[in-house]
Amino acid sequence: MKDLKKSLLELLRKTSSELPADVQKALQKGTRAEPDNSRGQYAMRVIQENIQIACDTSLPLCQDTGMITFYIHAPVGFDQIAFMKEAKKGVAEATKIGYLRQNSVDSLTGFNSGTNLGPGTPVFHFDQWKKKSVEVKLILKGGGCENVSAQYSLPDNRLSAGRDLDGVQKCLLDAVLQAQGKGCGPGILGVCIGGDRATGYEHAKIQLLRKLDDAAEDPSLEKLERHIVEMANRLGIGPMGFGGKTTLLGVKASRLNRLPASFFVSISYMCWAYRRQGVELDSKGSIKKWLY
Amino acid sequence: MKLEIPFTEEKMRALHVGDQVEISGILYTGRDAVHKYLHEGGKLPFSLKDQIIYHCGPVVIKEKGGWKVTAAGPTTSIREEPYQAEIIEKFGIRGVIGKGGMGLKTLKACEQYGCIYLHAVGGAAQVLARAIKKVRGVYLLEKFGGPEAIWELEVENFSAIVTMDAHGKSLHEEVLTASRNRLKELLSLPEFKL
Numbered sequence: 001m002k003d004l005k006k007s008l009l010e011l012l013r014k015t016s017s018e019l020p021a022d023v024q025k026a027l028q029k030g031t032r033a034e035p036d037n038s039r040g041q042y043a044m045r046v047i048q049e050n051i052q053i054a055c056d057t058s059l060p061l062c063q064d065t066g067m068i069t070f071y072i073h074a075p076v077g078f079d080q081i082a083f084m085k086e087a088k089k090g091v092a093e094a095t096k097i098g099y100l101r102q103n104s105v106d107s108l109t110g111f112n113s114g115t116n117l118g119p120g121t122p123v124f125h126f127d128q129w130k131k132k133s134v135e136v137k138l139i140l141k142g143g144g145c146e147n148v149s150a151q152y153s154l155p156d157n158r159l160s161a162g163r164d165l166d167g168v169q170k171c172l173l174d175a176v177l178q179a180q181g182k183g184c185g186p187g188i189l190g191v192c193i194g195g196d197r198a199t200g201y202e203h204a205k206i207q208l209l210r211k212l213d214d215a216a217e218d219p220s221l222e223k224l225e226r227h228i229v230e231m232a233n234r235l236g237i238g239p240m241g242f243g244g245k246t247t248l249l250g251v252k253a254s255r256l257n258r259l260p261a262s263f264f265v266s267i268s269y270m271c272w273a274y275r276r277q278g279v280e281l282d283s284k285g286s287i288k289k290w291l292y
Numbered sequence: 293m294k295l296e297i298p299f300t301e302e303k304m305r306a307l308h309v310g311d312q313v314e315i316s317g318i319l320y321t322g323r324d325a326v327h328k329y330l331h332e333g334g335k336l337p338f339s340l341k342d343q344i345i346y347h348c349g350p351v352v353i354k355e356k357g358g359w360k361v362t363a364a365g366p367t368t369s370i371r372e373e374p375y376q377a378e379i380i381e382k383f384g385i386r387g388v389i390g391k392g393g394m395g396l397k398t399l400k401a402c403e404q405y406g407c408i409y410l411h412a413v414g415g416a417a418q419v420l421a422r423a424i425k426k427v428r429g430v431y432l433l434e435k436f437g438g439p440e441a442i443w444e445l446e447v448e449n450f451s452a453i454v455t456m457d458a459h460g461k462s463l464h465e466e467v468l469t470a471s472r473n474r475l476k477e478l479l480s481l482p483e484f485k486l
């Protein structure tokens with residue numbers, strides 16, 4: 001895969017400076033929903049202008065270029081070690097060019113590696129599949145929205161939330177309420193019901209790979225997704241928490257089996273700067289197709 | 293409306309929650325390291341009296357012997373809550389720009405000393421960087437590194453909304469209370485039972 005590094009560099013550039021079409025469409029709809037001359041409309045207009053400049057100049061949409069997380073699907077026998085080596089080179093180069101901010105800090109000393117490389121950064125998730133092709137998806141998720149992500153353990157007395165979908169609904173709305181504007185809304189919730197504390201959060205974040213215009217296959221999850229968007233958008237929190245109509249752009253819910261004794265609801269809150277992109281690679285590692 | 297340098301107490305007291313302002317003049321960036329430093333008695337080679345502090349860790353590059361800001365959105369302000377009130381009082385700061393709002397202690401200091409909190413649009417790194425016309429100087433760069441240093445920025449029509457004013461009002465408190473009450477109502481509606 002001699003072209004791999006070049007392709008990943010291009011993936012990083014595009015992800016950091018352009019939002020996928022489904023996200024742009026949802027933001028446009030949100031902009032139209034805000035009344036004229038309102039604070040919500042003001043925030044949405046600034047967001048729109050920002051999207052345009054970043055796209056025209058290949059500069060980062062937001063200065064927090066986030067946790068760099070790769071999701072890779074590859075055939076059996078694919079060399080993961082070689083992939084990670086090339087990807088790390090690509091990340092360091094993207095940082096040098098300025099597609100990415102220097103964003104990897106030693107948790108004990110505060111030392112910034114300056115390259116985005118270090119223990120735990122970037123993040124790789126590998127899966128095998130039966131297909132012959134290699135698919136690489138990327139999410140850049142910043143600290144503001146990560147900090148308002150949340151995990152609940154049901155039953156929850158404070159929320160009077162039991163171990164059922166009604167209880168789950170209360171958790172999701174509480175997370176939106178607590179976040180207010182701090183996660184740079186309008187936001188998107190990736191949700192996992194069940195799993196353990198680790199897999200719950202992981203699975204919640206993976207839901208952010210779904211497109212905004214799809215819906216969960218399971219009818220009760222689909223209903224949950226619709227409810228939460230509708231209710232959240234009636235809370236009046238609005239863009240940036242300035243007050244207004246558009247609080248959430250979407251909810252992507254999923255479920256995992258759990259232990260009888262635990263019932264977690266994990267929420268990955270994503271900001272409006274919903275940077276997700278993906279590519280299908282050919283055998284040389286060149287980009288064959290963009291996925292979003 | 294326009295807000296131009298000098299940032300006097302009178303101008304700040306004339307502003308109210310919800311006002312959208314275009315700021316022209318000078319901003320000083322300052323985030324976690326700077327606030328901690330000032331709180332611990334650190335000294336500055338210039339005066340912050342009647343100035344505005346911007347909670348921001350910009351991306352700055354060297355260009356033709358000077359500096360250029362390529363991304364400059366606000367960072368979350370609440371982390372400075374333990375220090376902000378004291379810094380407003382001690383240095384005579386007239387404005388704080390950031391995102392997400394701040395707490396009661398800062399709100400009280402704003403009222404008492406004639407300061408306001410302005411909310412820039414989070415994530416709008418490019419729009420806000422374009423309002424920066426010139427980097428006039430940088431302080432504590434060696435000590436804290438690029439994102440945490442104090443950058444003295446000349447801005448033109450830097451856009452933000454007043455969300456905490458010098459009259460004890462906070463938009464963040466208002467929206468939180470209203471949305472909490474609204475949620476209670478929504479949860480009691482039969483159409484949203486699952």
Ligand code: SF4
Nearest residue numbers: 062142144184271415
């Ligand atoms: S939450 Fe998102 S938009 Fe806001 S500062 Fe962080 S990365 Fe940027």
